[in-house]
Amino acid sequence: MNITTFSDLSSEIIIYIFDFLSPPDRYQAFFDCNFRFRSLVKRWTEYSRKGLDADILRFSTLHSWYKHLDFENGGSLYYIWPQIGQQPRYSFHPCVTDDIGLHWHFIGNRNIEIINDEKVREIITRHPFRLNPFFYHDETRYSASDNESSIIRAFYSSDIILSNYRSSLKSWLENNYPDYVEKILDSKDSNIIYSNAHDEKLVPIFDGEWSKAMNSIREAANRVWNELKELDDVNPLNLQRKE
Structure with a gap:
């Protein structure tokens, strides 16, 4: 009498079994079985x-x-x-x-x-x-008036970045966002540690750096x-x- 073992299962059946297992479970169950199973789990398992x-x-x-x-x-x-x-x-x-x-x-x-x-x-x-x-990504939205359509985007930490990194931030902006140097650092309210105006002006920087980081x-x-x-x-x- 012929006895079929788990190792005798076709690759198609093993791949079908994969559909019911998470990536960690696939590796735990099959990686150390044999070379064929190891090759299958590596080839057919991707991260989300x-x-x-x-x-x-x-x-x-x-x-x-x-x-x-x-x-x-x-x-x-x-x-x-x-x-x-x-x-x-x-x-x-x-x-x-x-x-x-x-x-x-x-x-x-x-x-x-x-x-x-x-x-x-x-x-x-x-x-x-x-x-x-700017990698710190904690966005908030608020209204500057009673008009619900005037929603303003802002990011937490804007004020801290402006106050803590002012010297290195200027040269970095000049190299990466030259059009924003004057708007952010050299405007008439540049001596104010934090203001809504600064916060709004930093939004494009947060957006751009988040996209680059991602x-x-x-x-x-x-x-x-x-x-x-x-x-x-x-x-x-x-x-x-x-x-």
């Missing part, structure tokens, strides 16, 4: 683009980036890599709502050595991107993901870090 965007948005307000990032050299250097569970804010106060799903974690340049595997670290560091204080992070994540899958012996959802 919406999930990546959600992780970027969450990270943008996870810390007070308007205080911790820089404008020098185009911004602070960062990397991204896949992990299980959301990136915690702090060990004593993680602010995590999902600790089992596929998520993306950010690493500052000075902390890159926390990645154990040298091959993995080499891939991740090939795809850096830079973030500056594009560069998405590109970095996609390249990291694809290159990690090319490592035969590395499970991209089980990357180890030093504690």
Whole structure:
């Protein structure tokens, strides 16, 4: 009597089973079975683009980036890599709502050595991107009058960026947004630490930098993901870090 084992199942059936499993479950169930299953799970498993965007948005307000990032050299250097569970804010106060799903974690340049595997670290560091204080993305809308149609967009931290980074902000604006230097820094109310006028004028900068950050992070994540899958012996959802 012939006995059919799980390993005898066709690739088509295995791929069909994938539809019922999350990416972490696929890797946990199939990665270490055999070479064929490992190849299938790598080829047919992708990360969620919406999930990546959600992780970027969450990270943008996870810390007070308007205080911790820089404008020098185009911004602070960062990397991204896949992990299980959301990136915690702090060990004593993680602010995590999902600790089992596929998520993306950010690493500052000075902390890159926390990645154990040298091959993995080499891939991740090939795809850096830079973030500056405008990465903090907390938009609000308010009305300047009783007229509901006069809704004004604003971003939290505008006043802090203007007061804390004034010297480096000017040269950065001259290189990236020259048309806004005078509007933002040299206007008649430039000595006021914070004003609605300043807040409105900074909105295009917040919008432009958010678009740049999203594009560069998405590109970095996609390249990291694809290159990690090319490592035969590395499970991209089980990357180890030093504690």
